[in-house]
Amino acid sequence: MIDASPLGANVPCPSFLPNMNSLPFTMENLGFIRQFPWSYKPNLTLYGEEKHVIEELKFFKQHGGSSMVECTIVGLERDMNMMKRMAEESGVNIISGTGYYVDAALPQDVHSATQEQLVSTMVQDITKGAAGTSTRCGVIGEIGTSWPVTATEKKVLQATAAAQTQLGCPVIIHPGRNKQAPAEVIRILAEAGGDISRTVMSHLDRTIYDKGELSEFAKLGSYLEWDLFGIEVSYYEQVTNLDMPSDAQRIQMIKHVLDNGYEDRVVIAHDVHTKHRLMHYGGHGYSHILLNVVPMMLARGISQDQVDKMLIHNPRNWLTFK
Numbered sequence: 430m431i432d433a434s435p436l437g438a439n440v441p442c443p444s445f446l447p448n449m450n451s452l453p454f455t456m457e458n459l460g461f462i463r464q465f466p467w468s469y470k471p472n473l474t475l476y477g478e479e480k481h482v483i484e485e486l487k488f489f490k491q492h493g494g495s496s497m498v499e500c501t502i503v504g505l506e507r508d509m510n511m512m513k514r515m516a517e518e519s520g521v522n523i524i525s526g527t528g529y530y531v532d533a534a535l536p537q538d539v540h541s542a543t544q545e546q547l548v549s550t551m552v553q554d555i556t557k558g559a560a561g562t563s564t565r566c567g568v569i570g571e572i573g574t575s576w577p578v579t580a581t582e583k584k585v586l587q588a589t590a591a592a593q594t595q596l597g598c599p600v601i602i603h604p605g606r607n608k609q610a611p612a613e614v615i616r617i618l619a620e621a622g623g624d625i626s627r628t629v630m631s632h633l634d635r636t637i638y639d640k641g642e643l644s645e646f647a648k649l650g651s652y653l654e655w656d657l658f659g660i661e662v663s664y665y666e667q668v669t670n671l672d673m674p675s676d677a678q679r680i681q682m683i684k685h686v687l688d689n690g691y692e693d694r695v696v697i698a699h700d701v702h703t704k705h706r707l708m709h710y711g712g713h714g715y716s717h718i719l720l721n722v723v724p725m726m727l728a729r730g731i732s733q734d735q736v737d738k739m740l741i742h743n744p745r746n747w748l749t750f751k
């Protein structure tokens with residue numbers, strides 16, 4: 430569950446629809462909402478959609494899904510009790526994140542906290558329970574970073590590396606929207622003693638588009654994540670001169686890294702954080718990879734063994750504490 434309002438904070442309504450936020454979420458408006466998902470504020474929260482989320486998690490389970498990494502953290506309105514309820518009612522294991530989203534979304538107390546305080550909170554969230562509950566997190570992230578990385582984000586990354594060193598836990602990073610951002614974050618984490626081999630770099634779909642640059646980044650040793658599967662609109666509101674890839678283009682990039690020997694390093698996801706991607710609102714839901722993407726991969730020369738690595742073995746290795 431997430432309130433993704435920070436993603437829409439700097440995204441204006443399209444000029445021909447200046448009052449888009451006052452539109453109802455109807456079939457008639459679905460085309461606009463799909464084209465401008467982050468401009469439409471009612472689209473940016475899954476709170477209020479609990480019933481549909483649970484139904485769609487059950488559908489995911491019926492189609493072979495068993496676990497989900499849920500990266501809602503401080504800055505995105507995490508609700509641990511809700512997460513627990515969803516796991517219990519759906520039967521899907523939910524591995525919940527601890528940590529801090531991008532600078533602009535953070536409350537003042539995170540900006541003023543010391544690195545040690547942040548380490549202590551993340552360690553407590555994982556070992557004892559998060560946000561005043563006894564429900565423990567299983568991963569740090571997605572840790573939010575902007576481009577360039579801000580002072581608070583650097584402090585959070587250093588705290589993440591320290592907590593990871595104590596616990597041997599998995600980490601996942603949201604890089605800034607610049608092709609240099611993933612390598613810069615890896616540099617900061619490595620300098621602070623983080624274990625890059627147990628770190629996922631997410632959102633590569635919208636960050637590194639060039640196969641040569643991707644090969645260079647892969648050499649740094651993190652997991653490589655394409656996690657915007659199901660987004661099939663090439664217009665990317667967050668960076669309007671970049672083309673968001675299609676699922677077919679995501680698969681081409683993944684095949685490139687698989688062919689270059691990184692099959693133990695690739696993970697994939699949907700990053701569902703808006704209403705319009707739920708099946709209830711005409712979206713692809715949580716089962717799109719299992720139902721639609723895997724057959725596309727197999728038809729494009731990716732083997733079943735490689736699919737199993739991306740969907741089972743790599744996530745399991747990443748999520749296992751060392």
Ligand SMILES: CC(=O)NCCS(=O)(=O)O
Binds near residue numbers: 436700
């Ligand atoms: C929750 C989140 O930050 N998702 C990433 C969306 S983005 O457009 O790829 O930055």
